[in-house]
Amino acid sequence: MSGSVRVGVVGTGMIGQDHIRRITQVLSGADVTAVTDLSADLAQQVAAGLKDATVHATGQDVIGNENVDAVLVTSWGPTHEEYVLAGIAAGKPVFCEKPLATTQRACRNIIDAEVAAGRRLVQVGFMRRYDDAYRGLKNVIEAGTIGAPLMYYSGHRNPGVPDSYTTDMAIVDTAVHDFDVARWLLAEEFTGVQVLAPRRNRHGGDLQDPLLMILETTSGVLVSVETSVNIRYGYDIRGEVVGEDGTAALADRGQVVLRRGGTASGAVPQDWRERFIDAYDSELQDWINAVSAGAGATGPSSWDGYAAQVVCDAAVDALHSGERVAVDLIEKPAIYAGGQHP
Amino acid sequence: MSGSVRVGVVGTGMIGQDHIRRITQVLSGADVTAVTDLSADLAQQVAAGLKDATVHATGQDVIGNENVDAVLVTSWGPTHEEYVLAGIAAGKPVFCEKPLATTQRACRNIIDAEVAAGRRLVQVGFMRRYDDAYRGLKNVIEAGTIGAPLMYYSGHRNPGVPDSYTTDMAIVDTAVHDFDVARWLLAEEFTGVQVLAPRRNRHGGDLQDPLLMILETTSGVLVSVETSVNIRYGYDIRGEVVGEDGTAALADRGQVVLRRGGTASGAVPQDWRERFIDAYDSELQDWINAVSAGAGATGPSSWDGYAAQVVCDAAVDALHSGERVAVDLIEKPAIYAGGQHP
Amino acid sequence: MSGSVRVGVVGTGMIGQDHIRRITQVLSGADVTAVTDLSADLAQQVAAGLKDATVHATGQDVIGNENVDAVLVTSWGPTHEEYVLAGIAAGKPVFCEKPLATTQRACRNIIDAEVAAGRRLVQVGFMRRYDDAYRGLKNVIEAGTIGAPLMYYSGHRNPGVPDSYTTDMAIVDTAVHDFDVARWLLAEEFTGVQVLAPRRNRHGGDLQDPLLMILETTSGVLVSVETSVNIRYGYDIRGEVVGEDGTAALADRGQVVLRRGGTASGAVPQDWRERFIDAYDSELQDWINAVSAGAGATGPSSWDGYAAQVVCDAAVDALHSGERVAVDLIEKPAIYAGGQHP
Amino acid sequence: MSGSVRVGVVGTGMIGQDHIRRITQVLSGADVTAVTDLSADLAQQVAAGLKDATVHATGQDVIGNENVDAVLVTSWGPTHEEYVLAGIAAGKPVFCEKPLATTQRACRNIIDAEVAAGRRLVQVGFMRRYDDAYRGLKNVIEAGTIGAPLMYYSGHRNPGVPDSYTTDMAIVDTAVHDFDVARWLLAEEFTGVQVLAPRRNRHGGDLQDPLLMILETTSGVLVSVETSVNIRYGYDIRGEVVGEDGTAALADRGQVVLRRGGTASGAVPQDWRERFIDAYDSELQDWINAVSAGAGATGPSSWDGYAAQVVCDAAVDALHSGERVAVDLIEKPAIYAGGQHP
Numbered sequence A, B, C, D: 001m002s003g004s005v006r007v008g009v010v011g012t013g014m015i016g017q018d019h020i021r022r023i024t025q026v027l028s029g030a031d032v033t034a035v036t037d038l039s040a041d042l043a044q045q046v047a048a049g050l051k052d053a054t055v056h057a058t059g060q061d062v063i064g065n066e067n068v069d070a071v072l073v074t075s076w077g078p079t080h081e082e083y084v085l086a087g088i089a090a091g092k093p094v095f096c097e098k099p100l101a102t103t104q105r106a107c108r109n110i111i112d113a114e115v116a117a118g119r120r121l122v123q124v125g126f127m128r129r130y131d132d133a134y135r136g137l138k139n140v141i142e143a144g145t146i147g148a149p150l151m152y153y154s155g156h157r158n159p160g161v162p163d164s165y166t167t168d169m170a171i172v173d174t175a176v177h178d179f180d181v182a183r184w185l186l187a188e189e190f191t192g193v194q195v196l197a198p199r200r201n202r203h204g205g206d207l208q209d210p211l212l213m214i215l216e217t218t219s220g221v222l223v224s225v226e227t228s229v230n231i232r233y234g235y236d237i238r239g240e241v242v243g244e245d246g247t248a249a250l251a252d253r254g255q256v257v258l259r260r261g262g263t264a265s266g267a268v269p270q271d272w273r274e275r276f277i278d279a280y281d282s283e284l285q286d287w288i289n290a291v292s293a294g295a296g297a298t299g300p301s302s303w304d305g306y307a308a309q310v311v312c313d314a315a316v317d318a319l320h321s322g323e324r325v326a327v328d329l330i331e332k333p334a335i336y337a338g339g340q341h342p
């Protein structure tokens, strides 16, 4: 592809606008040329801040537009399937924010379409794989420095959540990132999950918060995922791999050590934007580069989106039943082989 | 009590000798005046290194000796019950290395004897409660700094174990310390336990190592205990309390930051002596002080020894059955009320 | 300015190429449209990798070219004065790699030209001011969190240097960054400097390495600068501000804590690219944004380049004389007032 | 020596009482048998809390008493010379709190007396040499892990000082510990010192606080000593050795990592008792053990007390003159050879 990648954006809500800002003000090699949103007013308003971006009535119009080389799907989750399938049908690369789709059936439809197309065209927005610290963890594992991984602790802590947040969302919106990054770090699929409910955090009202989920992988690695979404102190993403010879853990993030008032302290991030801003930049630049090089997609795949969905479904079942629930995946199509994306 | 506390030692093996060294060369206010061991030769040899210590044929002889004010039981675990009961019968304070006894029945016999005596005479060797870092954790919890505790992660890592070590020992010899310190930190009893077996560490041969145990307390706190006893990198005791408003964790122990060869590093302890040497000193000095003040015992109690035994039994059942096992305790006698020892 | 900023590059050596890569592959809002180099072959070769960039015989040709909106000076230091002056004369914004020029006289010529032009057009490449950790330090100081700064320790450590490196270069190439960042953090000028020569590092041969420089500022803050340029262990930039109520220091950079072989460790950066890659990106994006907004220049100024030169000259004198040398600056022109760039 | 060491205490003020508490309640192998103080009432009162300790009118009486095996000098500094000399004359081991004496002449008198006695009898209270973290630093240096030391940064920070504290005391009472520990770590003497006076801490009133002292050793190592005695945040003892291949630094002391309110923090000690309590215990136990073994003295020597005095005198001169002042020592008597005490 010569010249900048021309990106069409389906959905100009908060996350869509953030990606648009990224493409136009931060990253290199792409322009936003077409937008749409359920709210035509919002789409119009967003386009007004852009150079030469056209506004369209529907996602299909954006995807079909001749000035659009690649599609960014940042609409409401239940609509993802339709737009991703349309992108594949048009032979255009698609970056789809997580979730890939909201049901296993929908994810499998996307996989089927990609398999039929004969190559990967879809990247899912699991940005943690682009985070330097997680990449450091993965390097340690792959170098064999700590021997084979045997356990992985993943902590997902959030200072607070809106009233609309439900216990199921602690799994499908929050822990889904922990599930994906564990699959990627360990290069394995999950086989089962149980969900335990500790004493509740008083800040969460009726919410079952925190949750402690225990998952197993094919080789028997145990993965422990904690979601604490009202923990006030910060947005803190913890991770520790326990291997045969040692462990590797995400370090604290403070860049400055402040000694004052009896303590030596470092800052904890306050929200996901702060914590993962570089990873968001990096995942989208990687996608632009892949599209620009004609590669279709190289980052987290539809398979990753599907596998995450299956684990989430099992975890929700486990939460409600109190039992261990098996994680059963279909056979992995060959186009996803090798599979350690990115 | 005027003058030094005169201590009789029952069992002069490795741990007995270490406590004798402590009393005679490190601590203040006590002397060793009588010893015995299954091996008369060993007892004789140990006594030869002491000033005015007599050697006796049996533990009963030591306990009954008029030159003995208080008894240190460091014999083989199955004999603890007999000597602790003898100490109580003689009205003499007893410091008993863990385990208090090897069966729930034996622990209850000791409790019954103490209750009959009308006051505490027994301290159990759960030395972690005297460790400065654990005390720091407890202070944070009790100050309410992080709100109510909701979860507690306890990691017990050992570089290696002898061939004689069995998977059950990972519970009764190793995790027992995590169980006790969790009970103490949280000021609660456990109600159930399940034991999960991850992929095995290749260094452990047939041993099921590591183990991941999940316990619940009365108020619903979830406690996650990891034993990794062949992890090579060091003797590393991890602990993190997750509260409603924040967390508190044991810090790394390195006293020197070495910057060399591309890394900034601190040392990890290499064995339990190194890690807990101050705690061992502190627990025994505390006992000497209590005995000297006529207090009988103020540290970890027979009740703590009993409760640990019940949790261990349940965990062993859970390991073998693969099921959650309930933890059922008898009613707590009044003499153990208040119960946050020390 | 509508559309991308068209940048002309004078000097396509290593640092020039790195900035070109940055503009074309990483950052947003600029293109490289013209290049030149002392080596016409090299210029040609670099241009071949670009889209629509013309090659020119001289820096003056690049600067005068109608397709060039702004100039990047990355040529050999002694030529900086000529090209920066040409840029100012053409009314075009100039980003000049440090040093601004190699003599105080040359720096003052640039200041005079900018003053005559009536506004700032020049940004100097002191990238540390764009580093997140240094910005964190500055935020702490400005918030008054540690009271007034009283001392500042600045450590500049390098694993090794080429044979061509001289002791003077430890001042003019290495410590110059420490001088600038100290001026910026403290928002003050220096008034004097002495240079002390400790025992030599055996890895440095005849080089006087390390050096310890002690500087004073107008208000009396003492600044201690260490250069250790053969210290093998890593590229480690240390900084600690000692205030009236506390201190603030740059934290260690490790993103992963590795526990293995008896230590808990984090990685130390291995070179300046790794350590400051984000700062380089950020300074140039900031310049592009300023140019795009018609602001001329908002980052480190010609004044900053001049002040650094005066301090370096004084430090070199102090090194050779063994005496404290005063730092004397001309009066600061009004266009540099406010002066905390960025 | 069979039995407990019988210690006579000259001076029962705060530090004397603390050592008495240590001997009677914490350490092993010694008893306090005789005391004296300028205030007979205070001496009487302290003795009342002891078992079988006699009260005497003068230090000479204590030293000469037949129930005293060894002497602890904790009286007012200017009286140290007299009592230490009396101890040596009586052939009894002496532990003397720092300073050994308050003039170089007095220190030399003590050295002369010890040399005449033919063996060491005096230990000076430089307790930092018994601190685990400092010992860790020394081990790194001696193992050659970081190559030859080239610089040493020593920071001595105190939350506050009483009104009676003078700028000279920042040298003779505070920095003297940094001087001694640097001599010990580097196994070298100092050759010169300069004292720089930064901007003053507003909390210190007229006090020149902080101070920055730069010292050189025989081999050319530069030692930088900061005293900040009103820095509020804590009692923080910093130390970093810069070697040819790396650095070694005292680590932060926090035993618990608290994550709360946007930060991850550890506690900083609040006073010297908290920071060095273990070192105080360890130095005195070491002395008791040496005395008990008939060794006279093995810890910090009269030579160390003398050398510290010479450096302090030079530093006070340097403070008042603003010039570098040479440090000139007499020749070191053979009985102090080997000299890395302890």
Ligand SMILES: [Mg+2]
Pocket: A022, A023, A024, A025, A026, A027, A028, A029, A030, A031, C027, C028, C029
């Ligand atoms: Mg762009």
Ligand SMILES: [Mg+2]
Pocket: B022, B023, B024, B025, B026, B027, B028, B029, B030, B031, D027, D028, D029
């Ligand atoms: Mg004793």
Ligand SMILES: [Mg+2]
Pocket: A027, A028, A029, C022, C023, C024, C025, C026, C027, C028, C029, C030, C031
């Ligand atoms: Mg660009």
Ligand SMILES: [Mg+2]
Pocket: B027, B028, B029, D022, D023, D024, D025, D026, D027, D028, D029, D030, D031
């Ligand atoms: Mg004693």
